[in-house]
Amino acid sequence: MTVTIVGSQLGDEGKGGVVDIFGDAVDVVARYQGGDNAGHTVVHEGEEYKLSLVPSGAVRGKTGVLGNGCVVNPATLFEEIDALRERGLDPDVRVARRAHIIFPYHRVLDGIEEEAKSEDGEEVGTTGRGIGPTYEDKAGRRGIRAGDLVNEEVLREKLEYVVPQKRALAEDVFGVEVGEEFDVDALYEEYSEYAERLVEGDMLVDAGDFLAERLDAGEEVMFEGAQGTLIDIDHGNYPYVTSSNPTAGGAATGTGLGPGVVGDGDVVGIVKAYLTRVGSGPLPTELGGVEGDTPGYTQGEGRAEELATYIRDEGGEYGTVTGRPRRVGWLDLPMLRHSTRVNSFTGVVINHLDVLAGLDEVKVGRAYELDGEEIQTIPATTQRWADCEPVFETFDGWAEFDSEVVAEEGYEALPAEARAYVEYIEDELGVPAYALGVGPGREETVVRTNPFE
Ligand code: GDP
Ligand code: IMO
Ligand code: MG
Secondary structure, three states: OEEEEEEOOOOOOOHHHHHHHHHHHOOEEEEOOEOOOOOEEEEEOOEEEEEOOOOHHHHHOOEEEEOOOEEEOHHHHHHHHHHHHHOOOOOEEEEEOOOEEOOHHHHHHHHHHHHHHHOOOOOOOOOOOOHHHHHHHHHOOOOOEHHHHOOHHHHHHHHHHHHHHHHHHHHHHOOOOOOHHHOHHHHHHHHHHHHHHHHHOOOEEOHHHHHHHHHHOOOOEEEEOOOOHHHOOOOOOOOOOOOOOOOOHHHHHOOOOOHHHHHHOEEEEEEEOOEEEOOOOOOOOEEEOOOOOOOOOOOOOHHHHHHHHHHHHHOOOEOOOOOOEOEEEOEEHHHHHHHHHHHOOOEEEEEOHHHHOOOOEEEEEEEEEEOOEEEOOOOOOHHHHHHOEEEEEEEEOOOOOOHHHHHHHOHHHOOHHHHHHHHHHHHHHOOOEEEEEOOOOOOOEEEOOOOOO
16 A cells, blocks of 8 residues: 655655654555755754655664656765764665656755846755756666666766766856766765665665555555645746656656656645745745745735745744755645646645644635635736736644644544645645644644544
8 A cells, every 4th residue: 555745845844754744554655756955854852853865764764765757866875874883773764766866966056047037036946956957867768877876887977978068058048167966987986885785785776666565465556746736847837946856747757657657646736834935936925935945936015024924933934955945835735736637636634733823823825816806726827827826724722732732642633723724725625634733743733534544
């Protein structure tokens, strides 16, 4: 059986924590897209683990797989594995031979293009990890895959083809002088060492075969989505998106198991009880951005700005990877309706209910107004989305509560106003809330349904 965990909004909904909470019965956790742009937090026995590439299940001794849909920076991978080992864990991580590899020139080019775009205030606000340029090379059929690293001749041949192109792009198109990151010999040497380590650790797999065998043996597999639906390259807020498919369909194409396998299990949308965004792009229900931040944000005023700051601080809303303060807004239902359809959610997990506790009132953008009409989902173009004005529904706030007590006693122990908020979301989306996050810790979750049971 499989369960797929998908970000329903703009990333950082608390996916890592949910993988952990539902992960007891799981044998294998597979990432199906993205790379070290992700930042997933797991709190285990009071210790916080922040993982960008190693699947979250590794903290609990599960086998982690980076599927063919991922882009893998081996430097980050080994750094992360070594850091976990230093903390007494022994992560078992496998890498799909079909996964594309991030090289230093991808990171440099990511930065160069962002810089060029920023002259007109058009930058995406990427994590700078080289994600876009690596997926570009994949689509351009000039990428280098994990399976290529272990074949010396193939690796050298491919580097010799691609690196001069990249150098010319940097120097002749963008006018930026580049260094070792674009040197074939240096790259060959560095990446041959990674290859050795991949082979020694028996880490390379044909992901589809590997996962199918584990399923056939009766094991449970969890697909761990990174990023979120609104930054999906196809279904998100293009061009302010990442370059992969975080949506549930990605779990099939990004692992080598078919849509029948993914669709046979639950698909769980992870929802933050409000909204955050790092990076540029519109956000109709935005309360307030951060001074000097990326383009497209709404500078809140007075009470809105105060609320944004309050929620940011209460929720610790600073980027896991980049440390950037996150923009903050109210929950956006048109966004979640879009997300529920795109992903076929069978249920959701609503996190961060504790963060909103203590507010007098809580708002939800229940629809948008566009050209004098009320609409229920998201327009396909960013320009139209930016024109949408939110139509708010106001809820009574709920008082602060003891998260551990509520998690232990169950759903009914939540303040009635918080339950009304949850039930409104369930009704609007037509799916149940499997669990509710009331704090960052593992014990701070109200579990109503475990999709593996
Ligand atoms: P991910 O990228 O979706 O895995 O989420 P991140 O780890 O980037 O961000 C979520 C943050 O919120 C982490 O610091 C989590 O520990 C924390 N978190 C998750 N669920 C809850 C919750 O219900 N309440 C609070 N206060 N924090 C939570
Ligand atoms: P997790 O898995 C939030 C955003 C970046 C930028 C855009 C493109 O922790 O939820 P990229 O580096 O991917 O080319 O950047 O996507 N972004 C994320 N935002 N959470 C993430 O991951 C993100 N990964 C990328 O901020 O706007
Ligand atoms: Mg994150």
